[in-house]
Amino acid sequence: MIEAIGLTKRYGAKTAVDGVSFTVAPGKVTGFLGPNGAGKSTTMRMVVGLDRPTGGTVTVNGRPYAQHRSPLREVGALLDAKAVHTGRSAYNHLLAMAATHGVATSRVTEVIEMTGLEPVARKRVGGFSLGMGQRLGIASALLGDPRTLILDEPVNGLDPEGVLWVRNLVRYLAGEGRTVFLSSHLMSEMALTADHIIVIGRGRIIADAPVSDIVGRASGTTVRVRSPHATRLVELLSGPGITVTSSEPSSLEITGTTAQAIGETAASAQLVLHELTPVVSSLEDAYMSLTQDSVEYHSTTTGLHPHHLGAHAATTTPEGLAR
């Protein structure tokens, strides 16, 4: 259980995390989403006391992390795959980490086997690939058999097999009743892994809800219509709260009304429809629409004309920003 209340972090004049409050509950996987620079990593670092909050508090299982007698038993954190001395072997790194808490050497061997590091365990970390470094970070996080896991971008640099492994691992750990808090910019991955999602943008919480709610919130509001009488249909439908975008002359994306209403309007005017589809947005779309305003660094999308900038074109903007 992680509880943050009014957590704030400022670096000089820049506010990285702006009074966020949230709870990460045990027994499920909680995803932490947001564009780059939104404050995800800073928030996670404050949970384990690496960054000092400018304001607010955060506790793990009822206490600030540093006040626990056995910190590595409480929280296993992967905050940065590069938090390892490059001149030391993976085995010695884990051995030193384990020694601080009197964790048995057999456990070191165990996490090495679990994360598939045996072939490289005696090699110096400096030569590791991103994926190997990530596996070592996960091994370190699991070392103390912690009740809470905090994983910042755990699948970053992993091959498809590794991604699947992390997904199964966190689902399994949450199933055991542990608290799992992970960030990822891979939305499709999050849809498969997380039960609950906290969305952060520009240091503030934008959404904090079960995955199904987040998808539902952005679904069913857009209807795709194809009709040879598109222009006539737009005239009939125009009204307050209804917006129509068009990517080609006969195709419309209508928001603010329902498929039922559009169908009835078309029928009464005897207009032919070739398509009438409520657009069920994916988690990806939901995330994009939530964070659209909070992307800190907008990339300019060149080569696209404004009338082509439908919902799909808009998704390229934060995608391009993703690490």
Place this chain on the structure above:
Amino acid sequence: MSTTTLSPTGSPAGPAVDPTADDVRLTFGRVVASEWIKFRSLRSTVWTLGITFVLMVGSSLLMAAGTVGTDGGIGLPGASIITFGYYFGQLAMAVLAVLVISGEYGTGMIRSTFAAVPTRLPALAAKAIVLAVTAFVVSMVSILVSWLVTYRMLEPLGLAADLTDPETIRVVLGAGLYITAIALFAFALGALLRHTAAALATVFGLLLVVETVFMALPQAFFRNVSPFLPGTAGQRVMLPEEVLEMTDPGAIGPVLGPWEGYAVLVAWVVVLLATAAVLLRRRDA
């Protein structure tokens, strides 16, 4: 990446850590053990300690060989000949001392260290202990080996150091204590500056340039400050009586006794370490 052995049915917790076990927790002794593992598992440790040993023994051998060629020695007592390598030894040891902490900042390791020891100060103290003990042991071993390998050269000249003589013991022990204190001094600067190059430039700049210049300048200000600089003050504990009697009467500034001088160096170390400790708690890792 050939094996990915976690099966969702097998326990990632495993049997090694019993959730009810009370003995898996943070203690200071364990943090020291962890720092020792870290210390010995880096090549830079082996290299710098090896270089320290070679430089210290090598310098003494050269000095002893040079003394043999002269008639009745060159006025340096035996204790000074076997501790002659301290000058290079302190530099090699300072490099190791800085790396112990700045290497963690440079690689990001410090975040793993502080995640495991979130109160942070035990980690700093444990590093200092591991470093101090190693620095003392390695410099004392180097001096004793220097004594052994130069004994046959110096004995005929009547310059072989008598290791039971209180004055010789003070000089030999003083050299080990001096190098240990310089190591801690460099370590504290590494913790303060968190950057290898910056910390090394500061330590070397102070010991090799600033102190020498201060000692040479005639103005009263420099004469009064020079004896209290860390290297100049600390070295007095390893200067034999003959040398002190030779240099002190001509001194214009304050004259510190051997242990007074060492106390001044220790004061520098304490102040720097305390400052580093305060900042360590405050700063983001």
